[in-house]
Amino acid sequence: MTLLSVRDLTVKFKTRESSVTALDGISFDIARGERVGVVGESGAGKSITGFALMNLLSRPGYIDGGQILFEGQDVTKMTPKQVRAMRGNRMAMIFQDPMVTLNPVLTIGQQMIETLRAHRKLSKEEARQIALVKLKEVYIPSPEARLDQYPHELSGGMRQRIVIAIALLLDPQLIIADEPTTALDVTIQADIMDLLLEMCRSNMVGLMLITHDLGVVSQVTERTMVMYAGRIIESGRTRSIINDPQHPYTQGLINALPQQTPPGSRLKQIPGTMPTLSAMPQGCPFHPRCALATDECRAVMPPLTQYGEVQVACHEVQRLHRELAKMEAAQ
Template identity: 50%
Template sequence: MSEPVLSVRDLVVEIPTRTGVLKPVDRVSYDITEGEILGVVGESGAGKSMTGNAVIGLLDRPARISGGEILLKGRRIDNLNRDQMRRIRGKEIGMVFQDPLTSLNPLLRIGDQLTETMLAHLDISADEARDRSIAALDEVGIPAAASRIDSYPHEFSGGMRQRVVIALALCAEPALVIADEPTTALDVSVQAQIIALLKRLCRDRGTAVMLVTHDMGVIAEAADRVAVMYAGRLAELGAVREVVQRPRHPYTEGLMGSTPLASRGQRRLRQIPGSMPRLGKLPAGCAFHPRCPKAQEACRVDPGPDLSADQGRAACWFPVEQVEVAE
């Protein structure tokens, strides 16, 4: 296996507050290789977006990275200064946001937004940037790109705007794209198109994708591997098929049981009792133990084995036993 595009090692993000230090991301490790789509799934507040923001260096103060390493193509990027990090954003790491209606500057033509991004990172002339912008719009499926390039964002529909956003994120050909809930704000019919587009573009270019979502359907559709997050920690990490069909962590099992999947046929959805604890009130030991049907004494004391990138699938002392099937 070649060197991973993104390698996150024991990442810790802290938010100092008056009542104590919160850890929205706690010792999270994962790799994404070239052309791979890693789905990051979890409930609101599980730390998925925070992880993405930490990678691209856009944590809102006072949140900060307090431990671990982030390596992009083997180079450490979590300790770069502001200007060095700015050069990486857009050029090496692209980002797609949730709401295409608010992601584009309403007062600037989309062509201007594309060309300014290219000119910030690539050594090309303004004319060339414009030609490339038209090509980029064409590639994301904007019809008549050459005549639409001088339109303003409000002249596009939501789905079209998300295509423009994707064109913007990819226009400097980054090695990694962080897509933070890219389909959540869209109509269901448009969601599938956007996911298909993102998948195709990234496969063609070999771009690694970190796909943050709470939608298991999107993960099952698009991702190669999936990381399940719970209360700032990685609960389970593995190939999508494995995790969906044979979850090991009791939380993942509960998550799958509560997700309607067409492949499983109709049956009553199961719920996980209770709700995810607030960050300031995390229980000792494994954060999931108060809700876990299998919790034992050890779970109340020790947070469970750390998941490293290559060994162990679930951060649980008593993983769900599944019939082992050769992969």
Template identity: 60%
Template sequence: MDLLDVRNLNVNFQLKREDLAALIDINFSLKHGERIAFVGESGAGKSILGFSIVNLISRPGYIKSGSIKLNGNELSHLSNRQMRHIRGKRIAMIFQDPMMTLNPVLTVGEQMVEAIRSHTDLRKKEAKNLAIAKLAQVQIASPENRFNQYPHELSGGMRQRVIIAIALLLKPDIIIADEPTTALDVTIQAEILELLKHICDDNNVALILISHDLGVVSRVAERTIVMYAGRIVEQGPTLEIINDPQHPYTQGLLNALPQMSLPGHRLNQIEGAMPSLNDRPKGCAFHTRCPYVMDKCKQKQPDSLYNGVSHVACFMVEDMMKEISDESYDFDEGDGPDNGAYLLSISQQKGDV
């Protein structure tokens, strides 16, 4: 059984005149100890998805339909009181800005002890010892001293380590990390990502990393899910997504990385901008920015199809799969190449995916 199973999830925002869809037919699963990442530009729906899993969507947002199961138990219909036993204890969350997450008028230790005692029967001294042990686990020097300090007395990287330590306090099954390195410099980013990776591996904790940076994702995630305008457009093994992106949007994200541009030249970019919720185009939402747009892209949404390596929602890939399927009839059964490998080789030869 999968640890987390999300099926046909739809999240809307209810306004006076209309309902706006923020997430549309989201499907994915997460195994014990697995590390996956959600990638996309701002407005793709990544953070909304993270909040939906722990039912932190507040009005006017709401889960319209779909299923979110943790170890087979449905979460989407639980009340806030019931979800308090899930948040922090079974599913922990690391937010973007640690300074906004930590209470500035309480010491680090007070906040950690409060989190422990709200979910367990540990005494104050036992909770303190556990908190100090977790601070040491995230490689904070002199954890006994940091325990008594206020958030403003710590550096940005140190505060992020404290947030990770708080997430680990109750041995959660899943950690959702929402842009955990956005406010940090490059060196500290690398340290935090390696720390998250090792902690998840050592404790068999599953990780959901939310990021806009495929470079960050490539260091941590085993599987990557690319989102655009509230939908999943591509998902598969991270190495395959990085080395052979199939969807034009994924290709654009990779080409926009600084290392993909020549020194002294302008950085590559995807023309246009992410559509707003009330201005999502008909058909494939990416067609207004896609260099390979076809007429049918403007009329209907492509299905997500498995191409032998990853799942992709793109008519261009769908047409290529049909072409390969037609060509495969030329082979006798057992004599032809593996469909997935054949698709990859043809794709690379054509150079159009």
């Protein structure tokens, strides 16, 4: 059953001259309990997607068109009161830096109790008991003591666990995790991702994991969307995309993984950089960095087309599939 349905979502940012497009008509669905990864370089539009879903875009950014249907309600048409009732309650977000979420002048307990009482009719003691249960669920040692501590008294890994506990406080249907392990060391990263996966599985919570790490995506998610310059350029089951990437950009991301390079060799990288919003090339936005680019790529934006279990936006992939179809028809 579909939990979230996004259709032709367009996000723009006003500039002094006119406006620039950060998300260009993206569409996707997330089912209840499904884990979806959103992958791409910095500037691809991953975080903007998460902020738009939560209706957290601030000026000069704004939603210019499209629908965000969450449990049948269009988020873009909600009143401020409806948005407050949804945000943190039915849909929650985990940010890159836990200190963005945690207030440094309030104790952990004050913040968790305040969150609960903002959405539920609970006494302070009832809210405190629920907070304790959630801290235990995310394996916080000595949870009673932690409730009375301030964020600066805790380690980075413990702060991120507390942020996950806060996200789960009100039993949301969907969690948007925006690079939840970026600021942590490798061993803590693995623990946090295992914890997030366990929480989502045990509570049947949908997860939208925003990351640049394809290794994490392959271990945690069931489906993956690859974004480039504000568009979804490849989408499908994670196994299909990792094992047989179709788009040249996705292939480049996978080839750039350290484990794809023999020891002692230089790491592979995609040449060039992501185009800026104010200087978006005509046609396929990836063509200036693509070794397979043709005149058609430089002139025409490729549509997102279904091929088996995967959707791909690439003229070269379309050409290859047309040739395969002709060969099969000739046999």
